[in-house]
Amino acid sequence: xxxxxxxxKVWRALVWTFDPADRAEAGKAITRNFWLHxxxxxxxxxxxxxxxxxxxxxxxxxxxxxxxxxxxxxxFLYIPSVERAYWTIKDLEYSVSWGWFLRNMHRWGAHxxxxxxxxxxxxxxxxxxxxxxxxxxxxxxxxxxxxxILLVLTLLxxxxxxxxxxxxxxxxAITIGVKIAESVPILGPxxxxxxxxxTELGQPTLIRFYALHVMxxxxxxxxxxxxxxxxxxxxxxxxxxxxxxxxxxxxDLQIDTSGExxxxxxxxAVRRIVLVSLATLVWVMFLATFLDxxxxxPADPSWTPNPAKAPWYFLWLQELLAITTIRTPWFxxxxxxxxxxxxxxxxxxxxxxxxxxxKSPPEATGVWxxxxxxxxxxxxxxxxxxxxGLIIFAMYFRGPNWKVYWPWAWPEIPEII
Amino acid sequence: xxxxxxxxREVLKNIGRLxxxxxxxxxxxxxxxxxxxxVLYEPPKRFRLGKPEDLADGVNFFPEQRLFVFxxxxxxxxxxxxxxxxxCTVNFVQLPEPKVLKVGNLEIKEEWEFHCPCHGSYYxxxxxxxxxxxxxxxxxxxxxxxxATGMLIxxxxxEVEKGWKFKLA
Ligand code: HEM
Ligand code: FES
Numbered sequence: 001x002x003x004x005x006x007x008x009k010v011w012r013a014l015v016w017t018f019d020p021a022d023r024a025e026a027g028k029a030i031t032r033n034f035w036l037h038x039x040x041x042x043x044x045x046x047x048x049x050x051x052x053x054x055x056x057x058x059x060x061x062x063x064x065x066x067x068x069x070x071x072x073x074x075x076f077l078y079i080p081s082v083e084r085a086y087w088t089i090k091d092l093e094y095s096v097s098w099g100w101f102l103r104n105m106h107r108w109g110a111h112x113x114x115x116x117x118x119x120x121x122x123x124x125x126x127x128x129x130x131x132x133x134x135x136x137x138x139x140x141x142x143x144x145x146x147x148x149i150l151l152v153l154t155l156l157x158x159x160x161x162x163x164x165x166x167x168x169x170x171x172x173a174i175t176i177g178v179k180i181a182e183s184v185p186i187l188g189p190x191x192x193x194x195x196x197x198x199t200e201l202g203q204p205t206l207i208r209f210y211a212l213h214v215m216x217x218x219x220x221x222x223x224x225x226x227x228x229x230x231x232x233x234x235x236x237x238x239x240x241x242x243x244x245x246x247x248x249x250x251x252d253l254q255i256d257t258s259g260e261x262x263x264x265x266x267x268x269a270v271r272r273i274v275l276v277s278l279a280t281l282v283w284v285m286f287l288a289t290f291l292d293x294x295x296x297x298p299a300d301p302s303w304t305p306n307p308a309k310a311p312w313y314f315l316w317l318q319e320l321l322a323i324t325t326i327r328t329p330w331f332x333x334x335x336x337x338x339x340x341x342x343x344x345x346x347x348x349x350x351x352x353x354x355x356x357x358x359k360s361p362p363e364a365t366g367v368w369x370x371x372x373x374x375x376x377x378x379x380x381x382x383x384x385x386x387x388x389g390l391i392i393f394a395m396y397f398r399g400p401n402w403k404v405y406w407p408w409a410w411p412e413i414p415e416i417i
Numbered sequence: 418x419x420x421x422x423x424x425x426r427e428v429l430k431n432i433g434r435l436x437x438x439x440x441x442x443x444x445x446x447x448x449x450x451x452x453x454x455x456v457l458y459e460p461p462k463r464f465r466l467g468k469p470e471d472l473a474d475g476v477n478f479f480p481e482q483r484l485f486v487f488x489x490x491x492x493x494x495x496x497x498x499x500x501x502x503x504x505c506t507v508n509f510v511q512l513p514e515p516k517v518l519k520v521g522n523l524e525i526k527e528e529w530e531f532h533c534p535c536h537g538s539y540y541x542x543x544x545x546x547x548x549x550x551x552x553x554x555x556x557x558x559x560x561x562x563x564x565a566t567g568m569l570i571x572x573x574x575x576e577v578e579k580g581w582k583f584k585l586a
Contacts, residue, residue, distance in 0.1 A: 172535070175503070176504065176505070176535065178504075179503035197452075198457045198458075199457065199459060200459055203458075301480070301506065302481065303506060304508075304535060305534065307535070308505060318536070321502075322535075322536030325552055327552075332552040334502065334503075335502065335536075335550040401532055401534055402534070
């Protein structure tokens with residue numbers, strides 16, 4: 001017996017209690033295995049294919065795990081105090097062994113996670129994966145709604161994490177964030193007061209954001225993610241499976257599912273999960289090796305950098321709130337409220353209820369760009385272009401004093417990430 | 418079980434539920450309330466600016482309080498440096514030469530302006546907003562002399578009308 005086979009035997013003895021002889025036993029082998037018990041015994045090859053899900057949900061999850069592990073180590077090195085926070089980050093850069101790598105992995109992992117979660121949402125939309133097909137048990141629109149909350153939590157995690165270095169970038173990002181809350185009519189001042197822990201930014205603000213960043217929000221993501229996965233099981237699999245049900249039920253549609261039949265979860269799903277996890281990890285480590293995280297000067301309330309730009313995923317909001325102040329002879333509404341709360345709020349609400357209103361036929365479930373959903377897909381794409389367009393515009397065409405410049409004609413090139 | 422007994426059980430059960438939820442709700446309300454601070458360890462809103470004769474003629478910037486204090490002859494006035502859009506610190510911009518700016522039907526004589534770097538709000542020399550997203554102009558604050566020390570004192574919790582100036586004796 002080779003060493004590899006020997007090691008495999010030891011591994012099996014540790015985690016498996018018996019050798020499967022037939023399909024039923026194979027199923028039990030999966031449900032009785034600690035690492036595998038949350039998978040169904042079998043999955044369709046179609047659900048596991050690269051081209052259906054692009055594995056973006058899994059990538060989001062792996063990024064979350066990377067962020068948790070690097071984050072826990074960072075907690076040992078970071079001090080959430082307005083006097084010392086900045087200098088503990090400087091120490092990570094200059095005096096802690098591998099501190100720069102840890103910080104870079106955490107930082108780029110966070111950027112990647114925002115991107116991955118958003119792309120995952122786009123994938124779900126374009127494949128009509130919040131639809132229920134012909135299943136009687138599935139309620140996939142609930143998972144779509146859970147996903148929307150996860151998207152918001154992901155953004156909040158990035159935002160709260162962004163503040164912790166307490167540098168200029170951090171300080172002005174919280175200032176604007178807190179003021180957006182304050183611009184909400186009637187309740188605004190109270191929301192601001194409890195967010196900041198006072199009437200101005202300071203130690204109470206930093207510790208609040210810190211507690212949310214390291215505990216409150218990750219816990220919320222963990223709980224909701226578990227529910228997200230439980231729902232996929234109770235929804236009888238990914239939406240792609242509906243194509244099999246349809247192929248059996250509606251011969252007239254002539255859906256061809258050959259070559260995509262169910263296979264055992266292990267090794268089929270396990271192998272790909274391991275592959276996706278490793279690839280994600282390598283990619284983040286690659287970024288962390290070659291790209292350094294920015295750190296501006298220590299927070300200075302008396303001086304705002306010019307221009308002060310939010311991180312890229314918030315730039316579209318920054319652009320919106322700079323141009324949406326409403327002026328009438330009788331009253332004025334701050335763009336902070338219109339562009340920072342009302343417009344994104346309505347977009348999120350529209351996207352959420354969309355899944356409940358989509359009346360396209362069951363054949364459009366779990367396939368890319370079904371022709372019955374063309375109009376929907378165009379509307380959704382316009383929404384995405386709106387967001388991405390505003391981001392690009394704000395990133396490259398907004399210079400000092402938030403004036404419009406050609407990217408090559410900027411008076412000076414400020415930090416943008 | 419008799420009907421009366423059943424009913425009594427029902428009522429008791431409901432009372433039990435009510436008490437249970439009430440206590441739980443109360444506890445959580447208490448937790449939430451604890452996040453609203455009662456005591457603030459913040460610099461006071463009313464503070465000394467120093468002796469009036471120590472102020473420079475023209476503009477003086479107080480970075481910690483984010484405040485501009487202007488002195489001209491025997492007049493002093495204080496204008497906030499906090500942008501009324503979303504709170505960035507505005508930059509003081511000296512104009513090459515004095516000019517008259519028209520805002521609506523106001524005519525403002527000005528020697529300087531305030532520009533916000535964050536989303537491009539532009540304020541005239543007296544704090545009037547004339548371009549950009551800020552919903553209102555920069556506030557002016559109340560000034561007084563402390564009779565005991567002769568120090569000039571500003572109170573940033575007391576806003577005064579634009580154009581209100583303190584006359585030094
Ligand atoms: C923290 C963020 C998230 C994580 C970790 C996550 C994770 C996952 C995973 C692992 C899957 C399995 C399929 C795949 O890998 O693509 C999945 C499916 C799904 N996700 Fe997410 N997700 C997140 C956010 C979202 C968002 C923002 C939405 C949409 C608003 C969403 C809606 C869905 C739906 C409807 C499915 C079922 C898709 C199908 O049946 O094909 N999720 N999610
Ligand atoms: S904070 Fe000054 S323009 Fe937005």
